[in-house]
Amino acid sequence: MTDQKPDMPNLVADQLHPIDHSNLFAAQPAHPVRVLMLYGSLRQRSFSRLLTEEAARILEALGAEVKLFNPKGLPLVDEDNVEHEQVQELRELSLWSEAQVWCSPERHGNMTGLMKTQIDWLPLAPIGGVRPTQGRTLALMQVCGGSQSFNTVNQMRVLGRWMRMITIPNQSSVPKAFNEFDEAGRMFPSPYYNRVVDVMEELMKFTLLTRGTAAYLVDRYSERVETSEELSKRVNMKAI
Template sequence: MRVRELPDPDHLPALDRRYALERPALGLGPEGHAPRILLLYGSLRETSYSRHAVEEAARLLRFFGAEPRIFDPSDLPFPDQVKGDDHPAIHELREMSIWSEGQIWCSPERHGQISGLMKAQIDHLPLSMGGMRPTQGRTLAVMQVSGGSQSFNAVNTLRLLGRWMRMVTIPNQSSVAKAFTEFEDGRMKPSPYYDRIVDVVEELVRFTVLLRPHVTQMTDRYSERKEDAAKLEARTGLRSILHPS
């Protein structure tokens, strides 16, 4: 699988556990399965701060009782590059999105926007796919890293894309300025920037746990019921109870 492994998932040197709420405090009872969270990052550099940021988020997700998976986009083709999107990386990205109940997107800011790699991953996620909707109803947290002063251009764009993909984007977000000063040996140093990532991950887990029992009800749309009934009638010649005469 194209999932990046975390070498030390339980090592959280920047987290002050005196103030951190673990699994029970987030309302995850013994009967509930771990929230399934997909993480996407937007740079293939050997030292990728967006990747390091989602790795820190993934460690925190495990601390909070969630199940994280980080997609590795290193061999993902451009959208429309492969006929019929028939490529193993595309298939796996879509399968992981369907598996997920929530997602974290983290992009570097380049020329005042998200990276092309970040946009390519989102573009490979269709709104509808064989009756499945890979993103609809999932929770979403957005983050960005910058080489200069703090900016919110990338997270603002990710919010717009999340709304377009019919996701529930949480209020909190993270923007790490001068990211090259905030990491050492691939790990994030203690700082207010790290604390904000803890806030974001904690809030995402809460929203995911609260929303997931109601996703079917919250995403049941009149227009889609009408469209599905019309397709059924065209295919079978039978009128659906949802499409009466």
């Protein structure tokens, strides 16, 4: 039986680890920051895609390696579609990433179904022993057809937390997005553009601070206890 502290009888003492400063301040990986970017519309002139592409240029200027996922052809979430090539590509990109940017139009006061489908295809459970979202930093953006709203970024923030991501404080919401891009799809100079730069800078800073320590930051006492209990059950079963 595991020893327990007398004044904390509910605690599994050997699973409560001291804070490891060497893990908190681990060396940075040598490669550029890896950013996966998702957008939530398939329209030919998709403002969520244009905003995502503008943000990608900023990230590349800051030294990141950026990959945009094209959601065209992505099926609805169904167990029969798990092996679909688009699903596999999305999951592999999420595993590759150290940071993500989610950008959706606001539709009926919410993110689009396409945006939610992409997120829903990223499981919380591990793939090959690695969770595809846990510990990654996340930046959120939305485009609006009318006046400025924050419904979509707020809802995606809930999802980011649920997916165990480190969601940065800053965010971008671009109202009347049809007025903010030229014919070539480039964003005009404006306070909205400046905010996008702010958000990408912040994403890079948070990612550089955490990417070498992300696995340690999200290491959980409750999961260590569960793993310990499962191991004990297996050993005892073999002994029987």
